[in-house]
Amino acid sequence: MTPRCVLWSLVLSAAALLLPAASPAAALSVSPVRVHLSAQEPTAVVTLRNGGGTTSVVQVEALLWEQVDGEDRLTATRDVIVSPAVFTVADGKSQLVRLSLRKAPDATRELSYRLILQEVPSAEAVQPSGLRVALRMSLPIFVAPQTEAVPELRWAAACCEGDALALEVTNTGTRHVRVTDFALTTTDGAIPIAGQQLAAYVLPGQSRRWLLKPQVADLTGLAAARVALTGHTEDGPVTAEIPVAGP
Numbered sequence: 138m139t140p141r142c143v144l145w146s147l148v149l150s151a152a153a154l155l156l157p158a159a160s161p162a163a164a165l166s167v168s169p170v171r172v173h174l175s176a177q178e179p180t181a182v183v184t185l186r187n188g189g190g191t192t193s194v195v196q197v198e199a200l201l202w203e204q205v206d207g208e209d210r211l212t213a214t215r216d217v218i219v220s221p222a223v224f225t226v227a228d229g230k231s232q233l234v235r236l237s238l239r240k241a242p243d244a245t246r247e248l249s250y251r252l253i254l255q256e257v258p259s260a261e262a263v264q265p266s267g268l269r270v271a272l273r274m275s276l277p278i279f280v281a282p283q284t285e286a287v288p289e290l291r292w293a294a295a296c297c298e299g300d301a302l303a304l305e306v307t308n309t310g311t312r313h314v315r316v317t318d319f320a321l322t323t324t325d326g327a328i329p330i331a332g333q334q335l336a337a338y339v340l341p342g343q344s345r346r347w348l349l350k351p352q353v354a355d356l357t358g359l360a361a362a363r364v365a366l367t368g369h370t371e372d373g374p375v376t377a378e379i380p381v382a383g384p
Contacts (some may be wrong), residue, residue, distance in 0.1 A: 158283050165191035165226075165256065165272050172236060172252060174217075175281040179238040183276070185254060186231040194257040196223050197234055199278065204343035207305075216240035217278060223257070236278070243282045246341050247312045250278035277338070279313060280304040288314035288341070290375065292366060294321075295382040296359040301348040302331055302381075308339040316345070316375075319368025324378060328353065330364055 170180045187193055191217055199217035203210045218237040226232045234254075242248065256271040276360040289310035295303040306320070308314055316339065331349035341343045350361070359381050366377045 140188055165193065165195070165254070165274065167254065167274060167276065171278055172234070172276060172278040173281065174238045174242075174278065176242050176283060181236045183234045183236065183252065185226060185234060186229055187226045190225045190228050192225060194223065194225050195232070195320050196255045196257050198222065198253050199236065200251050200253060202251045202277070202340070203342050204345075207263050207344055207346045211251055211253075214250065216248075217252075219252070238280060240280075243372045245282050245284055245286070245311055247282055247286050248280040249313060250280070251338050252276040252278055269331050282311060286310070286312035286341070288312050288339075288370075288372065290314060290339075290377075291368075292377045292379045293382070294364060294379045298348060300350065302351050302359065303346065303348055304331075304379075305344055305346040306339060307344040308341055313338055315339075315371045317369045317371065319366055319375070321349070321366055321379075324365045325362050326365060330359070 155329045165185060167183055167185050169183065172183065174181060197219050198355070199214065199219050200211040201214040201216065203212070214349065216239055218239050220235045220237070221232075224232050234252075236252070240248075254274045254276070256273070258271050287310050288308050291307045291309055293305045293307075295305075297303075302321075306316065315336055318332070318334050321330040322328060323330065329352050331351050333347055333349065337345050353359070362381050364379050364381055366375070366379055368375050
């Protein structure tokens with residue numbers, strides 16, 4: 138999807154909030170919510186179901202998923218073939234979407250893509266009483282390398298950017314990791330400092346950065362100190378003692 142399409146989708150969503158009588162969009166659901174491909178299993182099937190009371194036209198594409206400076210970047214690719222790319226699914230019906238890996242897996246590092254399923258606005262989308270919002274779903278696609286891959290996390294902290302504590306994690310491993318939550322405390326665990334509950338993917342060789350509002354009033358004591366991190370990833374719990382760099 139082009140940046141203009143993404144912006145248009147956001148405009149539609151915002152406009153819908155201002156219209157009290159907006160007609161509902163189709164209730165589309167997919168399974169599985171993540172796709173895993175490999176040299177041994179180069180194909181997969183995703184099932185899309187429509188339970189929203191109306192017929193929907195859906196466009197599907199696979200995009201290369203990278204992270205640059207901690208931000209997700211999606212670009213067009215032919216590495217993963219999607220079939221069908223456009224289809225109509227009636228209320229109460231389902232559609233199978235087949236994925237085929239066209240590019241050989243990397244020798245040592247996991248590759249990542251995103252499957253984008255976008256409801257195409259129809260002539261009936263705009264109603265006299267309101268606006269019908271097109272749905273957009275994004276599913277991760279992971280392609281396993283030819284050798285065993287594991288994530289490896291390195292944490293760093295810096296104080297302070299304004300009134301925020303900067304925390305960064307770098308995945309120096311060869312497979313993605315999904316951080317689900319973390320908390321920072323003093324090294325003895327007695328005083329909570331900051332935390333995060335929103336899950337985030339960190340792709341291999343990439344970093345993710347958070348600006349956290351500390352719970353402590355005086356930030357000067359954090360510079361040149363150490364903090365303890367406890368958290369969870371989908372691979373299990375994680376702990377670390379992190380030095381805090383000064384400004």
